[in-house]
Amino acid sequence: HFISNGGIAKLYFLALRTDTSKGVSEGLTYFIATPDMEGFSIGRVHEKMGQRLSQNAELIFKDCRIPEANRASEPGRAMAERRKFVRGSNIEAAATVLGTARAAYEDALEYARNRVQGGRPIIEHQAVGFMLADCFAEYEASRRLLHYAAWTAGQEDLYDPKMGFMTKAFVSEASFRIATRALEVWGGMGYMTESPMEKYLRDAASFLHSDGTNQAMRIRTMPFL
Numbered sequence: 001h002f003i004s005n006g007g008i009a010k011l012y013f014l015a016l017r018t019d020t021s022k023g024v025s026e027g028l029t030y031f032i033a034t035p036d037m038e039g040f041s042i043g044r045v046h047e048k049m050g051q052r053l054s055q056n057a058e059l060i061f062k063d064c065r066i067p068e069a070n071r072a073s074e075p076g077r078a079m080a081e082r083r084k085f086v087r088g089s090n091i092e093a094a095a096t097v098l099g100t101a102r103a104a105y106e107d108a109l110e111y112a113r114n115r116v117q118g119g120r121p122i123i124e125h126q127a128v129g130f131m132l133a134d135c136f137a138e139y140e141a142s143r144r145l146l147h148y149a150a151w152t153a154g155q156e157d158l159y160d161p162k163m164g165f166m167t168k169a170f171v172s173e174a175s176f177r178i179a180t181r182a183l184e185v186w187g188g189m190g191y192m193t194e195s196p197m198e199k200y201l202r203d204a205a206s207f208l209h210s211d212g213t214n215q216a217m218r219i220r221t222m223p224f225l
Helices: 078-114 126-153 160-185 195-204 214-224
Strands: 012-017 028-033 040-045 056-061
Touching: 012 078, 028 040, 040 078, 040 126, 078 126, 078 195, 160 195, 160 214
Parallel strands: none
Antiparallel strands: 012 028, 040 056
């Protein structure tokens, strides 16, 4: 379920159990499947509230045989290869959702400067100003953490796995809060589908779960503390 680019991709990487005498960390091997393989089909394409152009679908395998020629890793090395991939993917996910947060913050800031209530721009009302100040602080903190995590990921002597895990968790949660506040700055208009704010919130929400849930990010961090 929920396979990214399901139904669109031309190649699918599968982590298959090839050695039942070993645990998951040592008994999985990567193979490549293609949509034309007998026994492989696409099931339900999921309807999502956000990130709707990133298609997620169900993959169905029924009596599907993957040939040895399609092996994409050394036997038993799938999880080791996956760790190399995750080294960058968590940071990329954080960067993506932070872009959504930045757009939400900037649109809210512009709206607050131009929207007049009570004879003055609403940014001058303390309740609105506080929300925008919090958006600014969380955005800048997230951006600096993200830059540092990305830099250390490229330095063998400085690389720390928990930086990627917790950057993804921290930035996605901060971005969701930023998008929520930004919508509130717009008031009732922000809830309307003709405004961009509700889409920012829907898109930001998806990163609380995608590329690994934030609970999983914390579990993976614990051994490195």
